[in-house]
Amino acid sequence: MRxxxxxxxxxxxxxxxxxxxxxxxxxxxxxxxxxxxxAHCLNGIAGEMxxxxxxxxTAIEVTEALRPKWPDIEEExxxxxxxxxxxxxLLEETTDQExxxxxxxxxxxxxxFTTAAVLPILVTSVLIPPAAAAASPCAQxxxxxxxxxxxxxxxxxxxxxxxxxxx
Amino acid sequence: xxxxxxxxxAAGVAFQAFAVRIGIRVSDPLVLESVFxxxxxxWSRLQSAAVDRLYSVVTPIIRRRNxxxxxxxxxxxxxxxxxxxxxxxxxYFESDLDLHIAxxxxxxxxxxxxxxxxxxxxxxxPGHSHTGKTTLVTEFLKSGAAYYSDDFAAVDHxxxxxxxxxxxxxRTQSNGSERVRPEDLGAARAQPGPISFVLLTEYAEDGxxxxxxxxxxxxxxxxxENTPSARKQPGFALEVLQKAVESAEIHxxxxxxxxxxxQEVLNYLDGRxxx
Numbered sequence: 358m359r360x361x362x363x364x365x366x367x368x369x370x371x372x373x374x375x376x377x378x379x380x381x382x383x384x385x386x387x388x389x390x391x392x393x394x395x396a397h398c399l400n401g402i403a404g405e406m407x408x409x410x411x412x413x414x415t416a417i418e419v420t421e422a423l424r425p426k427w428p429d430i431e432e433e434x435x436x437x438x439x440x441x442x443x444x445x446x447l448l449e450e451t452t453d454q455e456x457x458x459x460x461x462x463x464x465x466x467x468x469x470f471t472t473a474a475v476l477p478i479l480v481t482s483v484l485i486p487p488a489a490a491a492a493s494p495c496a497q498x499x500x501x502x503x504x505x506x507x508x509x510x511x512x513x514x515x516x517x518x519x520x521x522x523x524x
Numbered sequence: 525x526x527x528x529x530x531x532x533x534a535a536g537v538a539f540q541a542f543a544v545r546i547g548i549r550v551s552d553p554l555v556l557e558s559v560f561x562x563x564x565x566x567w568s569r570l571q572s573a574a575v576d577r578l579y580s581v582v583t584p585i586i587r588r589r590n591x592x593x594x595x596x597x598x599x600x601x602x603x604x605x606x607x608x609x610x611x612x613x614x615x616y617f618e619s620d621l622d623l624h625i626a627x628x629x630x631x632x633x634x635x636x637x638x639x640x641x642x643x644x645x646x647x648x649x650p651g652h653s654h655t656g657k658t659t660l661v662t663e664f665l666k667s668g669a670a671y672y673s674d675d676f677a678a679v680d681h682x683x684x685x686x687x688x689x690x691x692x693x694x695r696t697q698s699n700g701s702e703r704v705r706p707e708d709l710g711a712a713r714a715q716p717g718p719i720s721f722v723l724l725t726e727y728a729e730d731g732x733x734x735x736x737x738x739x740x741x742x743x744x745x746x747x748x749e750n751t752p753s754a755r756k757q758p759g760f761a762l763e764v765l766q767k768a769v770e771s772a773e774i775h776x777x778x779x780x781x782x783x784x785x786x787q788e789v790l791n792y793l794d795g796r797x798x799x
Contacts, residue, residue, distance in 0.1 A: 378762060380762050380766055382744060382766055382769075385741030387741055387744055387762065387766075389758040389762060394755045396745055396749075397745075398745045483749050485748055485754045485758075488752035488753065488755065488756075515605075516616075517606055
């Protein structure tokens, strides 16, 4: 049976999309965070949850938005999924009442115990490397270098006679 | 004014390649032609001297005994390479120029990938340097595929793949590289077309090509990792990549022997009708 704290948390904690470039492809959602140069791929249900948080939304509201496609989804599972996405910086999380966040740890423990292993969301994230790193590996100090393997930039190194030396 | 700008420059040229404006200046006019020969085909000369990147090449004109004669390459005001062999400097220039174009072009989206065409199927093999792209591309060409690129795949705004005008860069045993024309391997140059197959693969010593299908979203993530302009122009990169993979199958897996891998990929494509 749902306790009052859980009901309050579901109703008062709100989640909102962070500012990303978003693309939908074959039911998945691809997000690009320009601040951190990180790209994320969200599976179908995670993508729908994220999309449902255009405005500040509670888990109850998001669950309603998901119900046409996932009629059996539970509000607790949605809340735990949204919290997980907030933890990985995909959503912003705010609570209307400070008192709720006081009991949050206990709530997470209660919900986490039953839902952590079965959360339906899947998020894959990659850090997009700088252009130079994508192109080729680089050589450290005193390592061999060539036209195809340059010295690592930013270390004050230069390729002299096939070896990286301090300039 | 930077110190380098105060040096005497004997010759120079400004051109545009893939909508990126490049300048080259040299201390010895005889060197300009060699440097310019490393520019990818399809460039056009600029009337204005305003460029996005300026390469400066300093080479010794008077040679003295018992003195090391170094050639120096600058990219804007940063020293990129200092070497006794002009060929090494030219290799560095070529590689830096390709990367600069790939990271800044708004005309094409460049993916760090090898690409070939087999009976109407366009195969893309993304991967960083030293992941065996050229090895696989060479094997595909020997099996009868046509050539797009072994390093940078150029995708237009509609998502179609175009050849990048460079021959294969095959590594030699002395850790250098040499250019090999695809025609020398019996291969033709491929015409632009949509991407139909993406191979996400790495070599593993005991590997055997036994791939699994990957969703287009996951595939785009891997392509983004290999897109030099993704940080600078993420909106453009996502838009073009989405179009590029919209009719593509994406397969992922370790590979072992190159011949076995290529043969299995070609057999798979032969059994699959064109979409």
